[in-house]
Amino acid sequence: MDRLHRRYEKPNMWEGKVTLRVIVKLNKVQQEARHCRCQPAGEGQFEVLDKFENRFVVNLNHYGCDCRVWENTGISCLHAAASISYIRGESVNYCDPFFSIRKYLDTYKEMIHPLPDLAVLKDDAPNEKVLPPNLKRLPSRPHKIRKREA
Numbered sequence: 001m002d003r004l005h006r007r008y009e010k011p012n013m014w015e016g017k018v019t020l021r022v023i024v025k026l027n028k029v030q031q032e033a034r035h036c037r038c039q040p041a042g043e044g045q046f047e048v049l050d051k052f053e054n055r056f057v058v059n060l061n062h063y064g065c066d067c068r069v070w071e072n073t074g075i076s077c078l079h080a081a082a083s084i085s086y087i088r089g090e091s092v093n094y095c096d097p098f099f100s101i102r103k104y105l106d107t108y109k110e111m112i113h114p115l116p117d118l119a120v121l122k123d124d125a126p127n128e129k130v131l132p133p134n135l136k137r138l139p140s141r142p143h144k145i146r147k148r149e150a
Contacts, residue, residue, distance in 0.1 A: 001111070004108055004111060004112060005111070007108045008105070008108040008109065008111075011101050011104055011105055016092060016101070017092050017093075017095075017100055018092055018095050018100055018101065019099055019100075019101060022075060022095060022099045023092070026076070026091045026092065026095070029075070029077065029078050029081045029091070030081050030091060032078040032081075033078040033081035034082075035050065035051040036048050036049060036050050036051070036079060037049045037082075040086070043061065044059060044060040044062075045057065045060070046058045046060070046082075046083035048079040048082050050078070050079065058079050058080050058083045060080070060083060060084065060087075063094065065077050065079050065080050066079075067079060074095060074098055075095055075096070075099070076091050076095065080094065
């Protein structure tokens with residue numbers, strides 16, 4: 001209960017749209033994206049050359065890149081980060097909504113309600129024993145128990 005409550009209270013101090021771990025990852029990706037060169041190819045499309053001179057096509061409108069990191073993780077790859085910085089946008093706006101603070105709060109909004117002590121519960125309940133369920137025989141022929149010789 002304590003852990004769920006702490007995780008529910010933690011985002012009240014956060015600012016922005018996404019969680020802190022995602023912001024740290026986006027900052028690392030943004031640092032790596034400095035070595036990439038962008039060429040605009042149309043409305044929201046870019047051709048990005050990385051430091052190894054590999055070419056990747058980035059489509060900002062469909063949140064896609066040829067390296068497929070963006071589609072698999074929901075966080076923009078370095079090629080997408082380079083093209084986002086080319087248009088002077090924010091990488092936070094191109095993250096999957098799963099990483100938003102609102103989704104984090106929705107995850108931990110359900111609380112586990114406290115229960116009274118077992119001694120209190122035993123006093124309120126009558127002296128009845130809970131019995132195990134009745135055993136039912138299966139409708140087929142019983143299996144033969146075989147002993148294998150050594």
